[in-house]
Amino acid sequence: MKVYKTEEIRNIALIGNAGSGKTTLAEAMLFEGGVINRRGEVTAKNTVSDYNQIEQDYGNSVFSTLLYTEYNGKKINILDTPGMDDLCGSVVQALSVTALSLITINAATGVEAGTEAAGRQADHASTPLVYVFNQLDHENTNFDSALDQCKKAFGNKVTVVQYPVDPGPSFSSIVDVLKMKMYKYPANGGKPEILDIPASEKDKADELHNELVEMAAENEEALMELYFDKGTLSEDEMRQGIKIGMLERGLFPVFCTCAKKNMGVGRLMEFITNISPAPSEKKMTAITEGKEVKMEASDIPSIFVFKTAVESHVGEITYFKVMSGTIKEGIDLVNSSTGNKERFSAVFVSAGKNREKVDQLVAGDLGCTVKLKDTKYNQTLTTKEAGTKFAEITFPSSRHTVAMKAKNDSDDEKIGEVLNKIKYEDPTYIIEYSQELKQLLVHGQGEYHLNILKWYFDHIYKIEVDYLAPKIPYRETITKYAQADYRHKKQSGGSGQFGEVHMIIEPYEEGSEPKKMFKLGEKDQKMPVRSVEEHELPWGGKLIFCNCIVGGSIDARFLPAIMKGIMEKMVEGPLTGSYARDIRVYVYYGKMHPVDSNEISFKLAGRHAFSEAFKNASAKILEPILDLDVWTPSDRMGDVMSDLQGRRAMIMGMGSEKGLEKITAKVPQKEMNKYTTSLSSITGGRGVFSISVAGYEKVPADVQDELLKAYEAEQNEE
Ligand SMILES: Nc1nc2c(ncn2[C@@H]2O[C@H](COP(=O)(O)OP(=O)(O)OP(=O)(O)O)[C@@H](O)[C@H]2O)c(=O)[nH]1
Ligand SMILES: [Mg+2]
Structure with missing residues (x-):
């Protein structure tokens, strides 16, 4: 294969709703580029992209697959991503190494939940976009309505470059208002005739052409002036304007295809090779450590690993983007994260499971290698001296x-x-x-x-x-103060054990000060706090230990043992055996025996006294609470809200964001099981949510009763 220079490479991602035709489009692109000589079909389980057994079992893409094709002397690297929302991690991966996204839209169904999700992901990655209206041969295709939906969802930057003349089962012709030509395809696809626009389409084509000229001019002052002077722009000037507009995300061109019959695909590839940014025109990925590098073939070599995969018979495959320099077979690089040396036994370009060995890949190109020792996704390989590290891909957090x-x-x-x-x-x-x-x-x-x-x-x-179902990590705490004392005494043969501890425990609130006095019955019990230890608990919350011993009733050397005894009980709360938290303990009195007192005795006394006090302090179960943000289409707002109420959610706020309604709430973790599935069914897949841990709160009385009963039953079973 020819060695492609950086400026001859185009890296694109295919994103969009599941089933909109990404894999089929990729197949047609490979065919148009001569990489394959027969087009496979998803239903026949023989596409280049969906080659994994699971993809063939499921009938859809599961991974983002790296493919390449060649067109017009340029190499187009394609990442065909899965459209299922649950697989959005692969889309993030693909967007991190590409400079253009094609969002495929099934023209028969219009903008779907996955189209909106793809748009949001592209927005987030700030990637230029082309909307590809596919499946124009469908019986139910309604291009105008799908285009309207697209403009409604993504704004008036969506600009027609092509429209179908005869959408539906007899679809064969596309008018291109950039070229001002009509592409007419044979009934089964293939090479089009390029014709003048027929009179019947002239007015519509002229109008859309003018709109495109305006949109193209809008993104650069010099072009705007030219446009005012001449009243129009040449094809080249339009291209220049469209390119700038796309890079600035001020213009999203619309293209038309029937991927299944390979119609419109060659022209789309021509547009990509002419207008889509070369890798070096995209802002360089941030470098977090080491030497700065440039996306140039002559710079020092560095690669960013965006994906690792395991294949039977091959082992681990490492997919990478050449970030700078040239990568050749036999090159030795160092993993900037681990410091380990890695040798490239071979360098491949990848078309699904077909890998072709190449001599070299230059800056900007995507490829893969095998048999690296221990390099994983998100790592950088470069020279030892450079030590460059590229910013890692941030994957979506789990839901x-x-x-x-x-x-x-x-x-x-x-x-x-x-x-x-x-x-x-x-x-x-x-x-x-x-x-x-x-x-x-x-x-x-x-x-x-x-x-x-x-x-x-x-x-x-x-x-x-x-x-x-995952168990819920409950906690226990107390809601009022309680006193207890315990004497541990054992006399068996030789040396005995003796320790007596008196304590008060109370609920601890962050920032509160120890009390100076408690009422025990009619009596005022003074708390002369001499020292305070604050223990951050590994499971969250605190235990505060106040030493209030006066007159040496317990030796200071026994206090750590008492604390240890208390801690043993904190690990297993008395209600349900969950961790306890947020308690302040005052140890204020005790007794010692001149011979029999030792650490064990005080540990046991501390533990029992604490356990006793805990029982009398109105213990309560705490449950983990999540911060929840939900975005929903406004027509589903009511249903989303009532579902949340059924989940004991506390609504914290509402607003609008990116054309969706946003609800902010706090919801018990217990009630959030399978929320992805529920929200998806309520909103037809259009709802989005994110969760993070907010903290712990007391459970309502009925839930506490339920949990106590369940715990009791569990104990009896054991
Ligand atoms: N009629 C018609 N069918 C198409 C066209 N493009 C794709 N299809 C069919 O639509 C179905 C889904 O196509 P895929 O290419 O798998 O869609 P995808 O976007 O890759 O789907 P995911 O991998 O699930 O995200 C397959 O049965 C294709 O044969 C088209 O232009 N016309
Ligand atoms: Mg697919």
């Missing part, structure tokens, strides 16, 4: 959690190994073993995402696993 368990206990260890592999292929799986809950938690994007994981266990690794 759905399950607990995973092997059907056979003997498989537990294997599960860990498999998960470790899979999380490198899909960074949006977060694996965590919770010591507290004694559960292996898998966090992902939604039920669909976790079903994919299960598919791997079933089909590839042949390990039977179950998903269980």
